[in-house]
Amino acid sequence: MADGDKQAYVDDMVRRRGYVLPYHKAMAEVDLPVLKAADDLVSAAYLSQRTLDHRTKELLFVLSLTVLKAERHHIASHIRTALRIGVSPQEILEAIEIALPEAGVVAFQHGFDVWREVVGVTGVEPSAGVLPRP
Template identity: 60%
Template sequence: MSEAQDYIDELARRRGYAFRLHKILAGADLDLLKAMDGMVSQAYLTERRLDKRTKELLFILSLTVMRAPHTQIVTHIKLALAAGATPEEILEAIEIALPEAGIVAFQGGVQAWAEVVGAPEIEPRAD
């Protein structure tokens, strides 16, 4: 098996996911992927003072504020749930985005959250 394949397999195992960017870089620039992964591993994956649950909540907030791709927000909502966060805690983290990032960013986070947790939508009644 190739070094790139071995690396992307290990990355996905450690993180619980591999995004398209990771897969592309594994084949196109493995050295850069390794450098990026090292930084992310230290800041995000390694539990130092913040536990995984807290880091996922912060990650969801930052991804929402940055208007990250829907799939990234969904992935981290699932990881937060797996780390013990409740749906209500995740929504509250997303709500922090509203005053600073605005309704468009907030809407993206809420829609990703609703998709993952199966939040009901209340339709207005017809007059």
């Protein structure tokens, strides 16, 4: 397969999805037909307009990837996509918080840490003198 075909396909993925993952790039290089087949499935379930709107699908992706403790860059890509299409940081956080009762604190913290980094939340530091002395 020509390198131009591979590049064109990756560029098209970015236009359609708004992102491309490291495995997409590598698969384009080594096995474009399988990447295309996998992408067709994602297009049918995720990219095609059906009953659920794009905002809802992104929130579901963020939640499901959080529960699965997916790689940080994968969760971050869906958080950034959600923000780009108008989902508020608070809405994304509330989706991640749904992981607490079903998947537990560890899964929640994983997704929360990614969310915190993407949206730039630093937190509230304890006041000076509050920490116990060694």
